[in-house]
Amino acid sequence: MKSLKILLVEDETITAMDLRETLEEAGHKVTAIARNFEQAIRAAKSNPPDLALIDIHLEEGSTENGITTARELIAEHRMPIIYLTANSDVETFQLAKETLPAAYLLKPFRHDELKLQVELAYYYFHYNQKNTSGASMSGTLYLPVDKGHEKIDMNDVLYLQADGSYVKVFMIQKELPHHISTNLSHLAQYFSAPNFYRLSRSLLINLNHLERLERNHLFLINHKTPIQIPSTSRKELMKKLTIVRTK
Known part of the structure; x- marks a missing residue:
């Protein structure tokens, strides 16, 4: 597996540090840890990532949640998205599904599972890109x-x-x-x-x-x-x- 540049969008410091350690242990590079919508967009523009790991519910009082953030990140720079959330309610899941995430993981996450999902997300994203690029190029x-x-x-x-x-x-x-x-x-x-x-x-x-x-x-x-x-x-x-x- 190649080393990926990964953007973390997570407002809980302890969780963010845990995620970073897990990803770096797998050989990846965390480009930035963003706590909210604005920080995430700035980070993606300054150093475009290969993949983004996003908490659906960002810091309290924020007008932009993780799903909105994911939508804007994809519009700015196409990449696979993996959601992390402690909330498994159906309404949130249905909204998240519209952005076609590569994975939807519940907290507390399992370190080995996260490593596997990151690899699968990146692989399938580029597999699908190859299969659709012919029509787009023509x-x-x-x-x-x-x-x-x-x-x-x-x-x-x-x-x-x-x-x-x-x-x-x-x-x-x-x-x-x-x-x-x-x-x-x-x-x-x-x-x-x-x-x-x-x-x-x-x-x-x-x-x-x-x-x-x-x-x-x-x-x-x-x-x-x-x-x-x-x-x-x-x-x-x-x-x-x-x-x-x-x-």
Whole structure:
């Protein structure tokens, strides 16, 4: 097993130190120990990890929990995620599942199990990357539509929107979207090109078709309906664009 760069997102100091010791014993390098959302994002940007180990419930009073943190980390830098939690309630698990974690471990964790899960997470992540890279590189996908598979040009995709148990795929020349029976996190892995940006939990947009940007909304070419920009996403979105600023 190669030595991995691992980001720890854990607000309990004793647990964080225990995790670090276990990972370093296995030959890995801990890039940073983040206690909250902001620290995790900064750490991932300054030293992109191969994998992130995230506590679902971060420090008391934080407005961003581990699941939100994981979602933003994946949008910034694709990598496998392993959740750690002392809470096994169904609602939390269902929310965590939408981010397609590589593993979901309950505290107190077992050291040998953690080492194995880290290795498996990294292996399967890159195995799946190889299997999906062909479609991404070619610029085409075959979507499951009407009991078959319809070929689409990924450059013609305006945006993807989560809608219950479906994802709507809006195309540039089609009035009605395709309805795909899956969740957005799963479908998003096929849209890993830099021009596709995860605007929110329910939206993935193609920046190549961004026609107009306003304070709270954006407009895509040939699409009349404005898309609301979440206040938490505006700053990161602006960094993706070349903006001419006036004095």
